[in-house]
Amino acid sequence: MIDRALAGATLAIDLGAIAANWRQLRDRVAPAACAAVVKADAYGLGMERVAPALWRAGCERFVVATAEEGLALRRCLSEWAAAAADPAQSRGRPEISVLAGAPRGAEALFVAEELLPVLNGPSDIEAWTAAAGRLDRALPAAIHLDTGMSRLGLTPAETDALAGEPGRLAGIDLRFWMSHLACADDPENPLNGEQLAEFEAALARLPRAATSLANSSGIFLGCRWYGDIVRPGVALYGGHPHPGRLPAEPNPMAQVLHLEGRILQVREIDSGRSVGYGATHRADGRRRIATVAVGYADGLHRTLSNTGFGVLGGASVPIVGRVSMDLVTFDVTTVPEAVAQPGAGVTLLGGEASIDAVARAAGTIAYEILTSLGRRYHRVYLDGAPA
């Protein structure tokens, strides 16, 4: 735990907002089930705090990327339930799907820890049915069909072959068929409809099981994309499901983050004076510059140099000069001197500086803003859970 007084910035993570976002999506997609994607340490926000908050909100299905993450999540949720004498234990154990599947040789670990592997190809199916044979019982799994990402999952030819030989699924307790959308963040893209049609055509020829297609943006394409289980990630953490539609369509999700960087010094510079590495900014008049103790090593993207902004005393203040490793400089000339003082906090994320607005300024996506949040912040978790 990093001390607030000793850190350059404070990152507040609102667990109540994450829970509220999950409930909003759950209500939207009902009667479909709403899982929660908590891979990459819950998109950088801390799986150990986020996952129990979601479980308490009623979430019973979690999705991670790797076996290691699955194991850590199982342990964290079990420890939390034991420590909290969880009254919800009667709900049973949460389902944990592992998108990368079970590495060869880790089958027994997956069974012991009740991790649900996503089988991504014929050899995954073979290895899992072989493990089931060794244990002489059906083993739960999900199967991923590739409908346009060309990344993971059975290719169309492999799906055809499986449809012709469904006996190859003997020994698998199939929990759901899944696929993943390539362009869900762009609602007009025809690939959204094409992938849905390809998924449905494949399902019609395969043994019946639950289905799962939509990520956060997929949910907002409409109910045809829901299937039986949706898999939101970024929307839980406050990302706009269709950021391209900002500002016309305001973000339906609650904001989760507030990042405030501390001003170390404020100085006046004369017209023509340079700011930062490479002298990429020169003052066009007498200016006041505030130096804040956050840099690209903390996840403040260097591409925000001369384009990003913060909020100080209710005013938007531009980043001037390059973002350095540990420091960033703002032009605070428009902010009253009494406000722009050493020790004051500049909001780097939160309010007007939403993760989508900052991502746009940085030339990236909200996902990368989240997953690159640094390790040097004083972190506070706000728990707005209703009593």
Ligand SMILES: *Cc1c(COP(=O)(O)O)cnc(C)c1O
């Ligand atoms: C990361 C991921 C998700 C969640 O996506 P968001 O866009 O963050 O909602 C869902 N499904 C799969 C397969 C993923 O890899």
